[in-house]
Amino acid sequence: MKLEEMLMNELDTIRRCLAGDQNGYAELYNDYAGGLYRLCYGLLLHRQDAEDVLQETFVYAFKSLKRYDAQRASFKTWLYTIAVSRCRNMHRRKQFQIFDINQVFDLASPFEEQPESQFAQQNARHVVERALRELSPILREAVVLRYAHGLTYREMAEMLDCPQKTAESRVRLAHEKLRTLLQPNLLEELLVLGHENL
Amino acid sequence: MKTCNLIRKHAFRYLSGEMPPRQRRLFVRHVERCPHCQAELRRQRAVVYELQATLPRVGRPQRDQLARVWGNVQQQLTQPPRQTTRPLLYQSWGAAMMMVVMFMLLLPLVVRGADQLPHFTPAIYLPTAVAVTTERPNAIVLSGPLQQATTPTSTNTPTRWIAVAVAPTMAHMAASTPTPLP
Numbered sequence: 040m041k042l043e044e045m046l047m048n049e050l051d052t053i054r055r056c057l058a059g060d061q062n063g064y065a066e067l068y069n070d071y072a073g074g075l076y077r078l079c080y081g082l083l084l085h086r087q088d089a090e091d092v093l094q095e096t097f098v099y100a101f102k103s104l105k106r107y108d109a110q111r112a113s114f115k116t117w118l119y120t121i122a123v124s125r126c127r128n129m130h131r132r133k134q135f136q137i138f139d140i141n142q143v144f145d146l147a148s149p150f151e152e153q154p155e156s157q158f159a160q161q162n163a164r165h166v167v168e169r170a171l172r173e174l175s176p177i178l179r180e181a182v183v184l185r186y187a188h189g190l191t192y193r194e195m196a197e198m199l200d201c202p203q204k205t206a207e208s209r210v211r212l213a214h215e216k217l218r219t220l221l222q223p224n225l226l227e228e229l230l231v232l233g234h235e236n237l
Numbered sequence: 238m239k240t241c242n243l244i245r246k247h248a249f250r251y252l253s254g255e256m257p258p259r260q261r262r263l264f265v266r267h268v269e270r271c272p273h274c275q276a277e278l279r280r281q282r283a284v285v286y287e288l289q290a291t292l293p294r295v296g297r298p299q300r301d302q303l304a305r306v307w308g309n310v311q312q313q314l315t316q317p318p319r320q321t322t323r324p325l326l327y328q329s330w331g332a333a334m335m336m337v338v339m340f341m342l343l344l345p346l347v348v349r350g351a352d353q354l355p356h357f358t359p360a361i362y363l364p365t366a367v368a369v370t371t372e373r374p375n376a377i378v379l380s381g382p383l384q385q386a387t388t389p390t391s392t393n394t395p396t397r398w399i400a401v402a403v404a405p406t407m408a409h410m411a412a413s414t415p416t417p418l419p
Contacts, residue, residue: 064314072298072303077296090302094306094313097310163291164295167287167292182292186288187293214284218284221287
């Protein structure tokens with residue numbers, strides 16, 4: 040399906056929602072809930088908090104759907120902006136908590152009897168998650184939006200309410216920090232890569 | 238060495254495809270000749286690959302999670318909007334300011350105790366009375382506190398209290414002992 044068609048369908052769904060069609064809400068939820076949950080989890084690194092923020096985001100978005108202006112931003116950008124702002128609030132509320140014991144157990148559990156490739160993938164994921172925890176919330180936002188959601192710097196600037204250059208420099212800073220954090224784990228990969236074409 | 242530092246600084250821009258074509262050509266030309274920069278670029282590329290491959294998998298939701306959240310969302314949407322009531326105290330700035338002024342007035346009582354306050358006769362606490370004797374109209378007396386008020390005439394003289402005021406009265410008037418007028 041072409042991008043324009045998709046956008047038209049989306050606008051049509053929003054119109055149906057505003058007219059009181061409950062199925063429209065379900066469609067919007069199904070389209071965006073997965074991506075939004077990944078975003079929230081990437082920023083908060085806590086399953087329950089991510090669920091809470093996902094819920095808050097959709098409730099707020101659906102209640103204020105009348106205020107959505109398609110001329111100003113895409114529906115995705117609008118939703119993501121709400122979610123990022125909610126994540127910031129959550130982070131502010133939780134900044135004095137050091138760690139959650141459940142989270143520790145959640146991280147420990149997937150290592151039980153996994154096939155080797157799956158184990159390697161999960162291991163890599165946990166290494167990256169651990170590195171993400173070391174980043175400041177602002178740098179984490181930038182790197183998650185860029186790499187996990189493939190947003191352009193322009194979209195990022197819109198969502199984070201900052202100039203495009205700032206978004207770029209945040210990603211660069213996050214990248215530099217992650218490079219030092221991930222370095223030991225990448226040694227093997229470097230050996231395999233060898234000399235590549237530039 | 239200076240070029241190498243620049244390369245290290247700009248490697249990220251090269252990898253993310255944000256470098257203009259001319260800079261890109263110069264960049265590649267240098268890296269082809271410099272083993273240090275080749276190694277640096279390889280390291281940075283590995284980080285980018287790692288992030289691009291792994292980050293989209295971080296936090297993938299499970300179906301039951303999304304279904305549970307959807308249930309909660311629906312429930313919240315069907316609930317009637319809650320009416321938020323603000324506590325009476327905070328309904329206006331005026332009320333809040335009044336509370337602050339009251340607090341400041343009462344602060345000495347709390348800090349030092351009422352009995353340790355310096356003794357003074359606040360006019361507003363002293364009810365005053367004006368006594369008029371029917372037999373001696375000249376004997377109008379400004380009395381002190383009500384219980385101390387006495388009339389200048391004999392006890393048999395009928396005295397009629399015509400006013401008892403608790404309005405602010407000057408302290409010296411209120412505290413003065415009744416003196417018969419000539």
